[in-house]
Structures are given as C-alpha cells and as structure tokens.
Amino acid sequence: MIPRYSRPEMVAIWSPETKFKIWYEIEAHACDAQADLGVIPRANAEAVWRTKDVEFDVARIDEIEAVTKHDVIAFLTHLAEHIGSDEARFVHQGMTSSDVLDTTLNVQLVRAADILLADMDKVLAALKKRAYEHKDTVRIGRSHGIHAEPTTMGLTFARFYAEMDRNKTRLAAAREEVATGAISGAVGTFANIDPAVEKHVCAQLGLRPEPISTQVIPRDRHAMFFATLGVIASSVENVAIEIRHMQRTEVLEAEEFFSPGQKGSSAMPHKRNPVLTENLTGLARLVRMAVVPAMENVALWHERDISHSSVERGIAPDATITLDFALNRLAGVIEKLVVYPENMLKNMNKFKGLVMSQRVLLALTQAGVSREDAYRLVQRNAMKVWEKGADFKTELLADAEVTAALSPAEIEEKFDLGYHTKHVDTIFARVFGSNPQH
C-alpha cells in the first residue's frame, strides 16, 4: 500500500481493527448457531456479544501472537480477556482457523468490490456527461497514430463508457465469485461442526456457503477476482493513454485540469504535464501484477498449504486500494478534462482535406472510374497537399479529369463532416439506451 495512492475508506477495510471485528462477528454468529443446535450453552453464546462495541486492542493481540505464533489463537486469547475465559470456552469450538480467516478475507473482498463498483459509477457518470457534452465535437479518428477519418470526441467518451460498463458487469460477477464463506472444519468435512453453523454465519455476513471447501475456500475464486481487477486496470490505462496522447504538445486536444497552486502553470504555459494519467498508467501496472501470483495460488497442496496467505496479505489490500484510488483519480480527470474543440479541427486539417482522400477515391470508383485511374487521380492531387500544402478540395475541383467524373457539388459533398457523424446518435443509443441522459 502506497499512502499517496490510497483512500481511507478502502484502507479501512484492510486495517487490523476491521479484520478483528469480522473475526469477532464470525465467532459470535457461530456461537449463536451452536447454541441453536444445543452444542454449546446459550449463555456462552450471549456472553460473546457483550463485547460487541469494544474495539480490540491490536497491540495486545500482536503481543500474544509473538508468543503463540498463531494469529487466531492470539485473538481468541484476547477475546477471552474481554469476556472472561470461562464464558469464552466454547468460542471457536469445532472450527479451524481458516474458517475464520477465509470467510473474513471474502467479507473484505466483497466490501472492497462494493467500493470499486461505486467508484466505477463515478467514472461512468463522468464519461456519460462528457460524452453527451461532446457528442458532436468533431475530431480526427486515428489508426496507428495516423489521421484516418473524422469521428467525434463524444464517441471516444462513449466507448470508454461502454468498456467501463462491461467492467462493472465483470466486477459484479467477480464479487459474486468471492461472496462465499466456509465454516467446515480442519479438512472441510464438517466433522466437528454442523453445516448449519456455516449456513447461519454466511447468512449473517451476506455470503453464500462454499459448496465444498477443504481447510480453505478454493483459490480459483480469488484468481478470478484479481484477474478481473487486472482487466479493469487495463481499461483505466486505456483511457489514460488516450488523454496522454491528446495532451501532448503537438496534439493539444485536451488537458488535465491544472489546479491554481501547481507550480509552473503559467510561466511555462506549454508545460502542463498529464501527470495524473501517466500516474494512472503506472497504477494499472501495479494492479495488474496481482494477477499472476493470484493464479499461482490456486494449486495448493492437498487440503491446503499456506503459501497463498503471504501473497494475499500483499495483493488483496494493494490491488484493491490502488484500483480504488485509480478509479477515483480517473473519474476526476474525466470530469475536469479541458477539451479544445478548435484544436481538434486544426489538427484534422493539418493536411488540408487529405483525410477525405479515401472518400474521394471511393466516389470516383462508384462513378465508374477504374480502380487504377481513381487511385492515380487521387494520388496526384493528394501529393500537392502533402508536398506543397495545397488544399485538397481546391485541387480536385481544378482537376479536369476529376470533374469529368464528379460534379463540383459531388466533390463538395465529400468534404461534408456530417457524412461521418450521421450515425453518432445510433451509436449513442446502443451505448446509453434510448433515454440516456437522465
């Protein structure tokens, strides 16, 4: 966890305090279920809840763990210090440490997913707003970094919206993947504990019982979860790269918002750096690096080995905290992005009218000119634009061989931007639905 790339709400999920709180709730709910089953006295189950509002003393638990070298035992010892060792004697009965640890991890991942889903809503809202704002802002579409045909800035925002919306669906699925709990004992056989306890605890925590666990909840679920975060991070990078390109000096079609306090803003007005989106590019790499170790965690030995644990102590907080930060930063960047429509037009016309050459070529062919001839005609006029800065349309209108095939009006029409934007509404309807803006 890198403090500067973290937000308190997500960090809190991974604090020792939160962890112990969840441990406590699992143990307390389990006691209730055990009392329902008549396995332990009701009074002992009730005693556990007495400490419901107490914040556990993390330092004290660490102290005990230093001796016992076992975190759950340390916690249970500390719990007994609160509620009395006699009252505590039935706590954790029939359970294994992993029942607590794994169920807790999944509670944390579910909560983290909920924050991330809310983050994505912010990103989506910003993208949608900017998409409609710039629905008809024409800019040149580029393939290979080279001008191709006109598109609109709104379409750019809209495609990021569609992509992030897919990511939201993916994350919702990934959340379901890890929304399971297990209270199934040492090797998952429920030998020492009735499945009813698992059922009760899971229901209280908003989880489903894991249909079949060993000592642990199977790690393919977590692999899928982190893989999904990796895909989302890659989409964050995708938006970031677009903005970085738009802000580069020669393009300057947009700029990250530059707050007044930032040094250098106006003495070097050309030197506004897209540092937020560059940062997002790096953060995407950080999130993505969790994917492979999460997959390496799947193949545990027999009913479990503990190799996954240290990995998860790293990647679970790190990947979720970093992605949460990144999504929020991204939402802010999009909301406040300064867009320069006039520069978009200027760029599009860098080679006057040349981006329309393909349309002219097509028109000539359709007018009956052979492919070879059409190519030759376009070529000789295009080269004048390219080499001498001429205006493509003017040259075409002055080329007798061209005008023999196409009337001036037809030539004019080929330079109509409306030709390129005529289906923008269709696409917007596909992305945002029929009543999109509200």
Place this chain on the structure above:
Amino acid sequence: MIPRYSRPEMVAIWSPETKFKIWYEIEAHACDAQADLGVIPRANAEAVWRTKDVEFDVARIDEIEAVTKHDVIAFLTHLAEHIGSDEARFVHQGMTSSDVLDTTLNVQLVRAADILLADMDKVLAALKKRAYEHKDTVRIGRSHGIHAEPTTMGLTFARFYAEMDRNKTRLAAAREEVATGAISGAVGTFANIDPAVEKHVCAQLGLRPEPISTQVIPRDRHAMFFATLGVIASSVENVAIEIRHMQRTEVLEAEEFFSPGQKGSSAMPHKRNPVLTENLTGLARLVRMAVVPAMENVALWHERDISHSSVERGIAPDATITLDFALNRLAGVIEKLVVYPENMLKNMNKFKGLVMSQRVLLALTQAGVSREDAYRLVQRNAMKVWEKGADFKTELLADAEVTAALSPAEIEEKFDLGYHTKHVDTIFARVFGSNPQH
C-alpha cells in the same frame, strides 16, 4: 503451437484455410446486406456466393501478400481471381480490414470456446464418476502436507468437480464477451457503411454487433477471455499437483494409468512417473502466460494501433490449443487414474491413531478437563506413538487419568471414521444436486 500438445479440431480453427473461409463468409454476407440496402447490385452479391465451396489457395494469397504487404487486400485480390474482378468490384465496399479481421478472430475464439466447453464436460464427467466411485474411500486430509483429519477420495474429486464447474460458467461468460462482431468502417463511425450490414453479418455468424467499436473491437473483451483461460489452466494445475503428490513413492495413493507399451513399467515397478500430470503443470504455465500480454493489448492508441495483432497471432492459437490439449489429457488421467484405497488407510495409520489426537483433546475438554490438563494428557500419549510407534487408542485406554474423564466406549468412539464422513452425502448434494448420478 507445440504439435505434441495439440489436437486437430482446435488446430483447424486456427488454420489459414479456416481463417480465409470466415473472411469469405463475412464479405459474402456483407454483400447480401449491401444489396438489401440497394448499395450494391444484387447480382454482384450473388456472384460472391458462387465460390462458396472453393477452398482458397493459401500459397497464392501469401504470394500476393508478399507484394501488397497487406493480408486482406491479398485475399480480396485472390477472391477476384475466383469470381471475376468485375463481379468482385463491390466486395468489401465501405469496410475496413479490421472489420473482417476482428470479426473473424471472434468467430474463432467463440468456436475455440465451444470446444473448450465440451472438453470441460469430459473432465466434469470423469470427475463426477470417480467422485461417486470413491465417495466413501477414506483417506487422510492434509494441511501443509501434514496429516490432519480423515476425508474421502470422493470429496477430493468432488471439489475438483465444483472448481471445474465454476470454470465452465466462467468460460461461458468469456465466450459471450468475445461473441461480438463489428462492421463499422475505418474509425467505427459507420460513415461508409450502414449499421444494418453489421447487424446482418453478425446474425449470420452467431455474434452480437459490438455496441461501439473503433477501427477494432475493444480488447478488454479479449483480455477477459485470456484471463479466464489462465484461471482454468490454474485449476488444471491444481488437479495435477494433487495427483503428483498422490503418486510419489512414499504416498502412492494413486497412479496415472501406465500403458503396456511404456518402457520400464515392470522391471522398475516403483518407477512409474506421473509424467502426464507433470506435463499438465507445465502446460498450465504456458496457458497462463497469455494473460499479461492480453491485458497489455487493451490500451491501444486512439482508434487502434496494431500492436495487439502479433500478440494475438501467438496467444490466440497457442493458449486455446494448449488448454484444449490439457483438458483432454486431464480428462483421460482422471478417468483412468488407478486409486489405491488400501494405501490410503496405511498412510493414515502411519502414526497409529495420532490423527485423532485433536478429537480426543476436544472430548477431554468437553468432559470438563481443563484445557491445560487435556493438552498434557493427549501429549504424553501422543509422544509414545510418535517416538515408540505405540498405538494411540491403546495408550489412551491404559491411561488412568484419561479414562477418569472418558469411558472406554467414548474413547473408542473417537476413532470411528464414520464421524468424519457423516456429512459426505450432504456435501455431495451441494456439489452434484439431489439426483446426481444420472
């Protein structure tokens, strides 16, 4: 693609012949739609279908590409050689190469996914069969590679079943992710082609129109697809590791089936190596390595750059072919796995009765013995087993302090294996449903 780790059906999906066939179908369906719209003459559309049953000459297309340095143009040129250049003049009109390439890739990935889904059915069938066969075959459950409590071999198969079943659900979702096509032109604006063409072509090919594309179909879809393959591969590794452990000389609870022709089988009967599952471990790494580059492919420049293309030429065939092979190999290994129940019992009793020590500890506590005393009692008898090879139950029955708390019958009961298997049916019902075997 490594020939020895590939199966013809999956390889065929990635052959140039298949690719050109799909290209052809896309072009032909697009011509139909264009004719419906009145954009091109019906006769030209019909002309394209004339070559429906012709296998394209890959060498000839390669030859043309060597000159044009453009694969789609090479193909179209060759197509014109078949149907006549005049008839072919409207083929591909308004389309961009990527319309063909990306839609084709997705057709291939969907087909690959269908094969993989069928593969997984084979694995699932084998796992289910073996699970029921060994539902009650007791073996020791192990955490950290160390004996913990008894479980059954059937539960092991059942958990792999549940895991692979989740993978099937994931793959079905990943298949849907890539089941889109795009015929949207140079930068995705439909400037030169009506959306109706896309709709028709996609419907014919079993795809959905991509709601918003650029020159390409967005690569977050493919990232998710390959990430899913990576998770499945990790599950393959999970099963493989289990079997490798079971086969090691000291454990010998199962062996891969050893075919008669294999050298060394009986002159060195101890030397039957789990080479298939070791191989699966390696193949899992090969599949998994596609995940990161697929994610790196997401952030393309503007409306597209072509960096993703070479990556996909590698990983799309390689990952699907390798996983297809791996799943089939896995199904075979599971089906034919030779299981040794008697060795399972022998292993479980390596330290006579010691795996029951925790149960005895719990029983003593429940009988009112203090935690400390219970621990001491179990300890002193356990050490006799550990150090001198004594039998744990016998020692307990002979320990007056123990028998003061627990009757002989109660002690006997702690060594009843039924205690550990009593919920096997419950778990099976959770995994396989109520009417599982048929």
Place this chain on the structure above:
Amino acid sequence: MIPRYSRPEMVAIWSPETKFKIWYEIEAHACDAQADLGVIPRANAEAVWRTKDVEFDVARIDEIEAVTKHDVIAFLTHLAEHIGSDEARFVHQGMTSSDVLDTTLNVQLVRAADILLADMDKVLAALKKRAYEHKDTVRIGRSHGIHAEPTTMGLTFARFYAEMDRNKTRLAAAREEVATGAISGAVGTFANIDPAVEKHVCAQLGLRPEPISTQVIPRDRHAMFFATLGVIASSVENVAIEIRHMQRTEVLEAEEFFSPGQKGSSAMPHKRNPVLTENLTGLARLVRMAVVPAMENVALWHERDISHSSVERGIAPDATITLDFALNRLAGVIEKLVVYPENMLKNMNKFKGLVMSQRVLLALTQAGVSREDAYRLVQRNAMKVWEKGADFKTELLADAEVTAALSPAEIEEKFDLGYHTKHVDTIFARVFGSNPQH
C-alpha cells in the same frame, strides 16, 4: 512460433533435425570418452561416428516414440537401425535421458544467443550510423509528451545505442549462464558414469561441465536467460514507441521507410502507418511473456520433475525466434528510418520560443530579479505566446521590465540552440568512445 515473425537460421536451431544431430554428437562424444576410460570397446565408439553425415529420419523416430512413449529411447533405437544394434549396444551407457536433453537444450540456447548477439550488432551499427548522421539535428526534448528543452536526434539514437549495448553485455552473460552441460546420470551422482565423460563431451560442444546437477541442469540458469531476453525485448519496445510517436501525424519527425509495393502510399500520403514498430511493440510482449513461466520452472521437485519441459518446448523456440526476428526488423527500421529535421524545427517552434521560458526565468533570477518577479515577467510574456501566437523573444525584447534586467544581447543569447547542444560531443564520447565512427 509464428512463421511470419521468424527467420530460417534461428528456426533451424529448433528443428527436430538439429536436435537429433546434437543428441547424436553427445552420444558419440560420450562413447569416445567411455572408450578412453576403457569402459566400452573402442570399436563401438568408432562405430557410432560412422553415421556422422547421416540426416536422421524424424518421421521414423516419431513412429518409434509413438510406441515407446520415450523420445530418447526412440532416437537410440533409430540410431541402432543405422549403425547396427550390436555396435550400438554401448551407446548411452550410464547416462540418463536428461543428460542428453539438457545438454542439447543448452547447446541450442548458446547457438540462439550467438545469433541474437549478431543481431544486436546489426542494431548497434544502425544506431551508431544514424546517431552520427543526426548528431546535431536539433529537436525538442519532451517530458510527459510535452515540449521541454532542445536536444538532438543524434542523442536519441545514441541513448538507444547505449541501452542496446548494455543488453549485449547482459546477453553475453546470459549466454555464459546456459553454456553448461551435464552427463551425471540419473540423479547427478555420476554413479554409473565417470565425470571424465562429462568433461570430454562438454569440451567438444563448447560448454562447461555443470558443477552440480541433479537429473537436470538447474533451471535458475534458464530463468536468468529468459529474463534477459525479456529485458532486451523491453528495449526493443522502447525504440519502437519512440518511432511510433515520431511518426504520428501531428509530429511527423520521422517515418518508417515505405516500400514502393505497399498499397496506399501516395493516394493517401498522410496514411503511412508505423506498422513495423507497432508490430515490434507486440513482439516485445510475446518475448516478455516467457519470463514468468521460466521462473516458475526453477522450483522442480527433488532431483527433477518434468513440468519445465513442456514450458521450454514452447518458450525456448518462441522467445528466441521472435526476438531474433524483432531485432532484425528493428535494425532495418533504424537503418532506413526517414528523418524530417525541418519538421523537428517546426514542432519545436509550435509555440514560438516558449521552450526557452525556463532559461529566461533562470537568467532573470541570476540577474538579481527575485524569484517571484522573474516568474511574473516570464509569465506575462509567455501567455501572449500561448494565447495569441506571439513570438516570445519579440515580446521579451519589448518588455521594459525584462530589458531592465537583461540586455537585448543577453535575451538573444537565451534563444541560442548552441547552448543546448554544447555537450553533445561529450556525451557521444561517453557512449561511443573517443574514436567512434570507424
């Protein structure tokens, strides 16, 4: 291996023919050494060499392997078919399959490294040539994609040279890593074969004996080898990204050479796509993906498991073939890169003189103006350039407050490009040495 991204020389290293040839040589040299030791008759050793010039029949060996399911036994059987089973009876004596397989793999990797080192020489030669050619070609240096201060195109080539030169050193070290052989028997104890055999075979093949092997040569060596390829690939990407940026329409400071046959070149002169460097970006990802599985291969079970083998069947040819192709493509791109110095100047002056604002700021401070005032003075003139397209120097010369601190000559001097290039020779000497060009 993707045929279109492969070169015959490297492909040949990984052909079955080459592999069997090396197997043969290992066996033959081992027989010599065994005869020297008196372990086998000299005549049998000599008999093996009789088939020295025979190309082995790969199909026949595959046929035998289909039965024996063991590749080395299949080869030995086929060898016996050539030299007579009686003469062949001592071949492979005391050896284990891995002695042959692992030593062969390392021979192949060493040969691959030698080709890659030669490839890098081509890249280095091209970079050096272009560096000197454009040593003084001024262009704007950019941080964050934003104009910073002037630099030269020569420095760009020179830094890629320095980076690739470091890569050459790294690859030479990686080559040494894998230049070992092992003929140490089933578990590496030389139980059945004298270490002298290993020594002889290695010497004949240009390898060092592996100081301590198990059944296999330790895989940390190979992990380091592929990690090094991954770094080199990342450097290829580094150059590729630079060129892709230079070629984008708005920048146009360089273009990949566009061969006459390529379609679209002149009808759409603006549409020359940097497809080679985009391709290199993708190829870099393909090479890099070998790194993690190569590292996962290190932790084999005990004296070996065979999980590494399938991984290496994939990554060893794929990563070396792809990198070989990439380096050659890169050398060609650099050699033929079309550089546009005039566009470099035009870009630098997009905001007339503004890139010198920092220098002016510094000069004002050094002339005794307070930091705050200096900032204000630069700012008000810079904004005129930024907003109204004024010329920065003109504005400064007309600003009384500025000229109060700096004389016109001093202001002029701040716009001297020589200020920025004065250490270019120093840097070139650091990179290329004192007598660089020949």
Place this chain on the structure above:
Amino acid sequence: MIPRYSRPEMVAIWSPETKFKIWYEIEAHACDAQADLGVIPRANAEAVWRTKDVEFDVARIDEIEAVTKHDVIAFLTHLAEHIGSDEARFVHQGMTSSDVLDTTLNVQLVRAADILLADMDKVLAALKKRAYEHKDTVRIGRSHGIHAEPTTMGLTFARFYAEMDRNKTRLAAAREEVATGAISGAVGTFANIDPAVEKHVCAQLGLRPEPISTQVIPRDRHAMFFATLGVIASSVENVAIEIRHMQRTEVLEAEEFFSPGQKGSSAMPHKRNPVLTENLTGLARLVRMAVVPAMENVALWHERDISHSSVERGIAPDATITLDFALNRLAGVIEKLVVYPENMLKNMNKFKGLVMSQRVLLALTQAGVSREDAYRLVQRNAMKVWEKGADFKTELLADAEVTAALSPAEIEEKFDLGYHTKHVDTIFARVFGSNPQH
C-alpha cells in the same frame, strides 16, 4: 510492504527520512561542484552543509507538497527554511527534479543490494555448513517424485549452495547495473549544468555517471535489477519446495525447527507444519510479481514520462524488503533444519532394494545377457518386491537364471551404497573448491 515480512534495516532504506537525506546530500554535493566551477558562490555551497546533521521534518515537507503538488520543490522550500532562503537560492540550480529522484533511487537500490548480498552470505554459510554435515547422509534421489537412485543430503544442500552462489554473482551484476547517477538536466543535455557536477556527485555517492541519460536514468537497468530479484526469489522457492516435501508426513526426512512456544507441538507431534517454507513459497511469488511491471517501465515516452514512478514506489521497497526477509528466514530455516537420516534410509528401502533394479539390469547386460532377457529377469524379481514385499537382493540371489550371469558377490556389490556416493567429494570440490570448510 507487509510489516510481518519486513526487517528494519531494509525498511529504513525506503523511509522518507532516508530519502530526504539522500536528496540533501545530492544537492549539497552538487553545490560544492558548482562552487568549484565558479557557478555559484562558495559561501552558499558551504551554507548548505550547515544542516548536515538535521533530520528533516517529513510532515512539514508533506504539508508544503500538498500545496505545491511537487515533492522536490516542497523539499527545497523546507531546506530553505533551515538554511535561510538567501543562502538556499543557488541550491538545485541547473538541475531537474529527476536528477535528484533518479540518483536517489539508485543509491537506495545499491544499498538494498548490499543488504541482500549480505543476506545471501548467511544463506550460503548455512547451506555450506549443512552440506558438509550431511555430505555422506544417504537418501534416495527422486525424479518425478518417484524413487530413482541414492544420493546424499549433502549434495542437496550443495546444489542449493551452488544455485545461491550463482544468484550472488547475478545480484552483484544487477547492483552494478543500477549504480549510476545522473545530474544532466531537463532532457539530459547538460544545457544548464556542467557534466563535472554529475561526476562529483556520483563519486561522492559511490555511483558511476550514467553515460547518457534523458530526464531520467534509463529503466532497462531497473528492469534487469528486478528481473534478477525474481530469479533469486525463484531459487528461494526451490529450496522451500524441497523442505516442504521432506517434511510431509509420509516422507519426514526433515522438519523446520519448532520453537517451544508454538502451540500444538507435542499434543499433535505429527502436526508440525512447514509454515516457514510455505511462507517462503508465497513470498517468492510476491517478489517475482515485480518483474513484469519493471519491464513495462522501460518504454517511456520520449525523454521521459512518469508512469514508472508509481510502479517503483510500489515495487522498489516491496520487492527488496520481501526478498530481504525471505533470505533471512531461509537462512534460519536451513541452519536449524532438523534432519532425520534414519527416515531417509527407511524411505529408501520402502520397496526393499528395488531402487537398485536399474543397476542390476545394467550389470546383467554387461555380463552378456541380452537386453530383453535382462529386462525379463529383473522384472520377475522386481514384481515380487512390489507385490509381496519381498527383498530384491534375496530374490535375485535365489534366481538361478540371474546367478548364472552374476555371482553372489557381484549381486551383493550392486547393493553397495558406496557405489552411488563415490563421487560426492569430487562434486563438493567443484562446488566449494579444494579447501572448502574454512
């Protein structure tokens, strides 16, 4: 950074205090060099050193950064608060933030490498000690997890020694890779600062000047550094996996030392879990995950983009801290590993004498028996061992067909363990040199 997997010395390298201290030293040394050159007054340079022993106030710097949004400016502002803004006016002159940041990062990496090298010495010392201690402790060598031929525990330790020794060489090389500094200005041209400053600062900090930098030090160096850590981590995993296998209940050839305070030690003596080495397996994954993002960092845009920065804020501390912890944990595990030679013998004889079957097969062949017959003879006796628990040697001695070819003494000799250990000293000499133990 995960607190429980970190050691203070390494953590300290990455503290803000250390970072600011190095920043300070760079600025102070640079001032000295600038004064030597006559660029700034000597008094100002000397003034900077006045605050040499002051610990900087991290909270105050953070406070300033919250406004300026620029960490180096915040630091310089705070520095001026210490030494006076007039005295501080020449600090950082001609430098760019990255000169400070990148040089600092490399100082930190070099220091981290030095700690890691010392760690590796601990691991090496432990391995060597245990290697000599168990040089002749016979155990079965295993391929595929299956018994192969005898080897010794000393050879196992020795091969890990050789591997870690290679890693030390690799890390020393990686340390040299990053032992460079750069004080070359905004785009690396030394426009505003003389190369002599760089030379002086680097010399003071134990670095070499980077031959050619841009705004940043090239990231291929760091990619190589982290790739090397990834290889070392994989070797840590290699040792860990071996120990985990040795400790599993059925093998029990060694155990991690079990400290008295650990719960469960003796009440469940069979339940001593190899948690340290399982943890090392996980930590290896954590270190390894830094490799890919470090490689993705290489291709920065033009003279720099800042995407690498967030990645390095994560991986630089995390990978070095985790590996430092892992190496120390590994050294402890090896030093204190409890080895059970008697269990090694017991395991080797699980199938009485069967591991010698290959030797007998060879002996029969050498005695003139045909391959087929030899195979048949070994097979029929081996199966008695395998199926009925007979003793292989006894069976052979009783088999007339066998004794017709081999005398009883010859048969006896085949079961001599000395045959397998005869080259142990040779191998030790190769690994440890001729005077190894001291």
